[in-house]
Amino acid sequence: MPIKCDIPLRNLTQAEFGPLAYSVLGDVYRIHNDLGRYFDEQIYKRALGRCRPDVRLEEPIQISFRTFQTKCKLDVLVADGGVFEFKAVEVFSPRHKAQLIHYLHLVGLSHGLLVNVRSEKVEHLFVNAPLARDERFRFVPEQRTWDSGIPSATFFRETLLDMLTDWGTCLELPLYEEALTHFLGGQNFVVRPAEVQFQEQVIWRQDFRHAAEHVAFKLTAFEDEDSLVNFEKHVDRLLVHTSLTALIWANIGRRVVTFSTLKTKRGAGEK
Secondary structure, three states, X not given: XXXXXXXXXXXXXXHHHHHHHHHHHHHHHHHHHHHOOOOOHHXXXXXXXXXXXXXXEEEEEEEEEOOEEEEEEEEEEXXXXXXXXXXXXXXXXXXXXXXXXXXXXXXXXXXXXXXXXXXXXXXXXXXXXXXXXXXXXXXXXXXXXXXXXXXXXXXXXHHHHHHHHHHOOOOOHHHHHHXXXXXXXXXXXXXXXXXXXXXXXXXXXXXXXXXXXXXXXXXXXXXXXXXXXXXXXXXXXXXXXXXXXXXXXXXXXXXXEEEEEEEOOOOOOOO
């Protein structure tokens, strides 16, 4: 299996998850009252594990595709179906919610809870997976602007489509990027600098992920046309001011995956 957890998981309904979440929060409140708010999140998780026999900490998830393998961990798993993500931060950010959604999608669960133990009083946020598991595999590939003559463009497109067929959409972009980096030659080849020019002078070198010599690649997850147009506009400017000749771009939306090849106005063959 491309995504595997060592234990069988139960996809709890909202009616099942709600009481479990409030039961866990009751324990977290008591722990927080005892310990205060200035310990690392690991301390609160381990204290919860001492209070509840149904808690599993940092349950591993194995992720594979062809020769690529990686793993991540569910922060706190309760009753084999409740995912709780602990944070020790001043305030929740959209990044925290996105991370929990990523974990829910990976293991095919619908509901989770963010818990912040750094605040004066424990904060929490219910998080629901936006798509059911089968919906993440019903994506439609489209081509916005595409030139299969760009080096590695066809390989990039076919590899990513096969990956999405195995893993589905709506996972965090760094996971897809890590796998593509593996297949395009590894970290040392893929992540390399390109010259940045301003007023006809090289002023710096910036790292980009390369699919081939002078050809970078980028993944995004925009859901609206304005964001796509704005991204393309700024990439046009970027290409004019770097030694890159083209950028291969895939936008992984929830239901539509769009492929584009953007070329420098200097011409794709110019270095």
